[in-house]
Amino acid sequence: MLNKFKRLFTNYELLSGNYGIEREGLRVDERGGLSQNKHPQVFGDKVTNPYITTDFAESQIEVITPPFKDVKETYNFANALYDIAAMEIGHEYLWPQSMPSIVPEDSKIKISEYGDNDKGRSAQKYRESLISKYGGKRQLICGIHYNFSFSENIINKLYKAELAENNNITYREFKNSIYLKVTRNYLRYRWLIIYLLGASGVVDKSYVGKCLGSTKKIAEDSFTNEGALSYRNSECGYKNKIDLFPNYDSVEKYIESLKGFINDKLIDSYKELYSSIRPKPSDPNDFFNSLLGDGIQYLEYRSIDINPFERGGVSLEDLYFLQIFNLFLLVKEESNYEEWQKEGVENQNIISRYGQNNVTLKKDGNPISKEEWGLEILDHIKNMNNELNLGKEEIVDLMIDRIKDHKLTYAYKIEEKVKKDGYINAHINIAKKHKIESYNNRFKLEGYEELELSTQILMKEAIKRGIKVEVLDKTENFISLKKNNKVEYVKQATKTSKDSYITVLIMENKSVTKKVLRDNNIKVPAGVEVNSLKEALAIITDYVNKPIVIKPKSTNFGIGISIFKDGTDEDSLRKAFELAFEHDNTVLVEEFIKGKEYRFLVIDDKVAGILHRVPANVKGDGVNSIKGLVEIKNQDPLRGYHYVTPLEKIILDESAELFLKQQNKDFKYVPEKDEVVYLRENSNISTGGDSIDYTDDISNKFKDIAVKAAQAVNARICGVDMMLEDYKDENTGYAIIELNFNPAIHIHCYPYKGTERKIGVEVLKVLELI
């Protein structure tokens, strides 16, 4: 088999597939009490939000990543979903553990509400039957469901190879046989996954019952038994009342066996079969027919505990390991030992309950130590990794270490923490750490850091509300947003279907913008256009000693621009014209407008934010030097390098040194308390400038003018740059100097100072997606 793989595939192909995870988590208060609050309204309809919903209980959040081709993306998205959820649950925390926090009486567990309609009532009823059958506490157990499929290309090539030997098999049959083999092998080898990923070897006092009778108290309210690894996967976990063994020989037989269980009233529905793996059809709402008709589409592994040390509930290394473990299950020849299903369950039970000890398992009926068998499997995997050049050797070595030393298991590590702080506090401390991380990540969407911040913000707001997000072109920040049957395409967060092309083209052309604004009686700097130096010289005397700006019509970077704040003589004007004409055939002569520049972000006839930027600076505390003050200021998580954060770190470079020298200061200078020292001339964010929110500080008069300007060009999203001589004075001088069709939103969402504005939501409103 391995040779066949070597022949048929490149490593690139073998590592391609689709990977998604579902992760449940209880909302709890600071003392571990189950939340009595409703699922946050912002997450919208639980039935239709594809990313964030609830499981059994109203307080049991379930986040679901879409399938990704790269497990790194899956990992990132799981973290991102955690970040989103954690920021919307107020003072609550997401319990970072499969086994529940404090379990209340069954009657106090609020079952998920799905709305007062047929579907909602039936979902409610199903859950009520579960609670009466299995008890509420088991329903509160949370876990990771790992979904994967091989790339169609792999199955296709294997099928073609198979046809050479067996030309009676259809593609669907062959694909089913592939996934059923993996399923059977998963059941044989699942104990290893439970061992390597298990993290639920301690429970709260409130969980202890008959099943866990032999446990002992290891800290306040914290109970375990010697060597426990995963109560969730143990007989005291999420299990059917008796072990059920479906037939995995073919899809037909599988369905037949499940229907048998239902007929025998062992379970009410296929959903109630709590097997550690499930073959999945294309249409989950028509399980049997879809499975029979279209075949198995993907597999769901259900044995994986929540990893408390990961926000997203699973580590990247473990996901990489699972990726090659899947291949191992596909490659590995099966033994013909008949009692394999029963043996698998027994091994699971032993590992779950005593896996940290040196337990003996059974392999095809023969005893074998956990370590010996584990190493045998991992050696096999390592060999496969090397033969197929999969590049995951380090990951396999990590697992080899883990099987050799139980102290490297998550179960052991969390148990140590529980021993120190108690079950509840140990987990709440972890949850707090995760939540702080989410807060510090609030301006970005994990895994999408290559996109502009504005796009990340918009996507985050969309995902939160269950709007399906797809990146169509990463380098262009081109995404689609889907809700129900509606699709909106968005580029760079503010380029949408809601603004017309000509609106954008007007804003793109400074001279046309001015004409349109002037036609609409909106104040812009007075000025004229000249089309030749001759023409310019003919009017030059009119501008002697007047405060003006001379600039080429189309340049964005200050090139060729001359500013005469206090006017100048004819000779200097001539030189300025000559310079400008070097860059364009049309040159603008504009009145110089005094004051400071403010960015008014206008969205749908309302000012959503006003921002002003100031050059990089520090404010003295009377103690620290400029250097020290910069270091302190740079610790703000909003500051980073290279535009991956809303603000940039201040760099004390030569240009800052020069600028300080002009003020007779240097980096060692200690500013007095409250003394503000500027470090640059320009106010660009890119050179460490500060952004300050003025939305609530500026008169409605100027907001109305900004709105009128946006309306003049018919823009629904528009960045209006306005000069204001004195922003506090209603009667101050002003003029609009530019309109921007692709205004950044992150600067308003995460300013250095002032209120954070939720602009992403406003954009979603413009798009009529909320």
Next chain:
Amino acid sequence: MLNKFKRLFTNYELLSGNYGIEREGLRVDERGGLSQNKHPQVFGDKVTNPYITTDFAESQIEVITPPFKDVKETYNFANALYDIAAMEIGHEYLWPQSMPSIVPEDSKIKISEYGDNDKGRSAQKYRESLISKYGGKRQLICGIHYNFSFSENIINKLYKAELAENNNITYREFKNSIYLKVTRNYLRYRWLIIYLLGASGVVDKSYVGKCLGSTKKIAEDSFTNEGALSYRNSECGYKNKIDLFPNYDSVEKYIESLKGFINDKLIDSYKELYSSIRPKPSDPNDFFNSLLGDGIQYLEYRSIDINPFERGGVSLEDLYFLQIFNLFLLVKEESNYEEWQKEGVENQNIISRYGQNNVTLKKDGNPISKEEWGLEILDHIKNMNNELNLGKEEIVDLMIDRIKDHKLTYAYKIEEKVKKDGYINAHINIAKKHKIESYNNRFKLEGYEELELSTQILMKEAIKRGIKVEVLDKTENFISLKKNNKVEYVKQATKTSKDSYITVLIMENKSVTKKVLRDNNIKVPAGVEVNSLKEALAIITDYVNKPIVIKPKSTNFGIGISIFKDGTDEDSLRKAFELAFEHDNTVLVEEFIKGKEYRFLVIDDKVAGILHRVPANVKGDGVNSIKGLVEIKNQDPLRGYHYVTPLEKIILDESAELFLKQQNKDFKYVPEKDEVVYLRENSNISTGGDSIDYTDDISNKFKDIAVKAAQAVNARICGVDMMLEDYKDENTGYAIIELNFNPAIHIHCYPYKGTERKIGVEVLKVLELI
């Protein structure tokens, strides 16, 4: 005065001003008969169309240029309006002469219809009163009205200079005084304008009456008197029954005198004062109040005959001359001769009736020969031109020659033609020549040749319909279209407010376009994207020996693209990938689609045109060589150089020579009859390719697909590029290879072969302007 001007102004300032003309013209049939047809419907409402309306008679078209700062623009626009009008009057012609063609009985002259409403009925009634008072034939006389104002800058500077001496005068009073001085001087010197520009010294038999009793027949039905220059300006022309002399001392006195004429029943309205110059207010609908309140805004010269030798009715040289003549009138000190108004009329009458002879005029009561006085004035103008560096010396010299030699007058020149062909035929021949020129100009808008053809076409269609057109940015082809209170901005003819920005951005991104089309079940070439050479090499074996195209994601000019029509080996594929990755980080591997490319222009869910391009070629006639055939083909006025025409001339360059060599041919080869010889590989129009209209030849099936593609990206104007293996076969292979958000329209409007499609009109419909 001249010294003051020298001190105050640059020549650039002195030549700035606003210049517009109105030009009337009779619609006639091939034999000079007055048209009985209605004003063409396409010109819309006569009252609101600012460019094309009617004057007295329904068959008397009046075209009006907006005021332009440069007389060259005015000249061009007058020609453009002629071109537009001439192309919409079917088999009729625009009579190129101020004096009418064959004048019918008064009862047969259809008065302009202005609609069955109060305003329309009152306009009708006014015209009926005119016909009964002056007779129909005089109302059919046509002319040029020349409107001008000095630049506000000139008046302003003169005003400031004046204030130093007279600080009691207001700006309005001063401005009025300026224009009234020019008015008075115009009346003194108008005879010279009549002489220099007069062109109506012959009339048709049907016009001859009492007034023209002394004329003689010079050709069939053609009458004149010895030396006649401008019957239109003579006592037999468009005149009040008795000479009226308004008071031009001040605006107040001017109004008072006009009101006196009306009170005395000499005229019914100020409009009926047929003076050779009129001071104009800002609001023509409230003449007296507006003139009194806002002062004189501009002047209207009314003595200028239609120049038969110019489509637009006036020559550029004459417009340049008028420009400096205006300045002369402003500079020239006035004499205090009291009878100046009467003298002015007498001189006008002499020049109009006998100006070609050596007549004697009166200057301040003293006799002076036409030539002596004319030269005196022109010397004065020439001196002014030199002192103020106006650069119009050649134009003045032209006029000096004309005053010296009556054979250089338009009147003489047209008289010579009439003597040869008769009054009617001579003018109809000229009209025919003009009309052919208009046809050959049909793809462009004179004066706007720097704009793209698509924009010229759109503007032409707009102007035709009375939609106000303004060029906001020439280099960007940015225009505004105004109708009533609605403004639409358009860039490059098809970038409008009607397509959303994201629609454009989707089309701009080939990879996103494909995704969206595929999501909408529209066939695009199958393909994958790879993001690294490593990734590419991993899939390379799948594409061996398959017809594919390998291309960088974002390149437009064929750079880095490899096409393997019949597939190739792994090594060549690797090289193609390497090449592509030199140009982009993302590379597309696409199925190669067989067939030919067709451009479907979709506008508002309909295919407005289908075009296919073929490489530069000639079709043999069995006689001419390739060189000869190219010369013949290049004579098509649709072919030109450098994209100012819809097609480019074929150039027989080295590359054509090489291409022919491969076919064992050279430029001297004589193709057999109907043998088609291609001269290039590529089918670009820019290298002399042919565009062929297929709109009516391609199945609805493919039109529906093109429409569906445009709908998928929500585009209202969209160029869909489709490959069709065999356009005649409904079941042929096809795929959409590209969508274009700024499709050229001129290629469909003026193809080499096939029906000319009126796409400009379709765009105006999209804009809801018609």
